[in-house]
Amino acid sequence: MAETSARLLRLLSLMQGRPDWTGAELAERLGVSGRTVSNDIERLRTLGYPVDATRGAVGGYRLGAGAALPPLLLDDEEAVAVAVGLRTAAGGAVAGIEETSLRALAKLEQVLPSRLRRRVNAVQAYTVPVPAGRPAAVVEPEVLSLLAAACRDRESVRFDYRDHAGGSSRRRVEPLRLVSWGRRWYLVAFDADREDWRTFRVDRIEPRPPAGPRFPPREPPAPDLAAYVSRRVSAAAWRYRARVLVHAPAEVVLERINPAVGVVEALRSDACVLDTGADDVATLAVHLGLLGVDFDVTDPPELVELLGTLSKRYERAISRRMQTREAGSRPRAVSPATTAASSGERSASTRKPRRS
Incomplete structure (x- = not known):
């Protein structure tokens, strides 16, 4: 048996x-x-x-799936992954799952072998989360479930949406995907009234059920939806935008930036265009300098002016350094009187003493 x-x-x-x-x-x-x-x-x-x-x-x-959840069997790596995931979810940005995550974690840790419990505790004890610069936007799990089901079943949804200025509007969309970026959730959907793709923050969505009719699939707005959302979210907050001609292959530039910094378009095998932006031109100048390759900028004028100021400042710094080095290696000028005195001292020191 x-x-x-x-x-x-x-x-x-x-x-x-x-x-x-x-x-x-x-x-x-x-x-x-x-x-x-x-x-x-x-x-x-x-x-x-x-x-x-x-x-x-x-x-x-x-x-298959039954009426009740059957017991799950996990190997060592799966058990550790689930435990770490539950601990992370306990402090996440989805409202209402913190307590549920802790209850599930308690059940799992109760049956974990000591060797696995030590691994999970080590991850928890020696991991320091970086606090967010601003409070996380909390979303309701019911809203996430509703939107995820609409994406899966290709059913249109209606909701009231609150924009960043506090204004409200009624939306009718064809949802495509939910994207988690930073500590926020975003819905990528085709806005039927505006006839264009839009990105919505889930914490600003108030659904108005029931779901609408099914819709045929559309071509996504981008092959990489995570990069698409990060670009749109970043660009919405940019005060300054710049299109920069970079004298390097697109692959090289892509390795040195993330999608939140800008979009890279290949021109030739040795050049590409970087569409980027920032809240201030100083940040733009720093990012461009860190690329480590040559580039040309024509817009915005504030960035062009700052780059000119920085280039002159760097030239002056190098010039002062060169002058200091030259001054240190140049022989010191000696006056004739000093030379004569030194000669006399040497003669006196080498003259033999007279006998008494």
């Missing part, structure tokens, strides 16, 4: 780790016959695990 129970647990772990298995694959992994696998599958069904038979050339099995 103990051997059968251990094999059932092993079978359950395999089926939870991958969606589809053939009977032959399971038999090979467990080291038993196909008939034994069939019997074990029936035992799992008797215990309440919904195991579906899949059709095909060879057939197989799939662990």
Whole structure:
């Protein structure tokens, strides 16, 4: 019986780790016959695990979703990942999940082996989170669930939206994806009334159910939605924008910036355009200097003027340094009187004393 129970647990772990298995694959992994696998599958069904038979050339099995959540079997790495994730979620920006995360974490840590509990505690003890510069915008889990389901089912949604100035507007959108960036959640959706893609902060969304009709899929606004959101969020707060001709391949520039800093467009194999911005021109100048390659700037004029001021300041600093070095290596001028006196002293010191 103990051997059968251990094999059932092993079978359950395999089926939870991958969606589809053939009977032959399971038999090979467990080291038993196909008939034994069939019997074990029936035992799992008797215990309440919904195991579906899949059709095909060879057939197989799939662990389905039941009315109740069955026990999950996790390997060492999965258990550590879940525990660390729960601890992170306990201090996250989704309202209402902190207490739930702590309850789930307590259940998990109660059954963790001591070796794994030590690993989880080490991660917690020796990790220092950087506090956010501003309070996190808290979102309701019900709103996240509603929007995620609408993205999955391609159902349009209506909601009231509050912009950064506090104004409110009614929106009717076709949701595409939810993106977590920084400590905020954003919805990428096609605005049906404005006929364009928009990015909405989820904490400013007040849904108006029920969901609307289904819509056909659209071409996404960008292949990388995370980069798309970060660019739009950053650009919305930029006071100064600049298009910079960079004398380096686009691949080189992309390695030195992140999507929140700007967009890189390849021109030639040895040049690209960087579309960037910042709240002040000094920050722009610093970012451009850190690229470590040559560049040309024509706009905005404030940035061009500051770069000219900085270049002159650097030239003066180098000039003063060169002058100091030259002064230190130049021979000192000696007056004739000093030379004569020194000569006399040397003569006196070398003259033999007279005998008495």
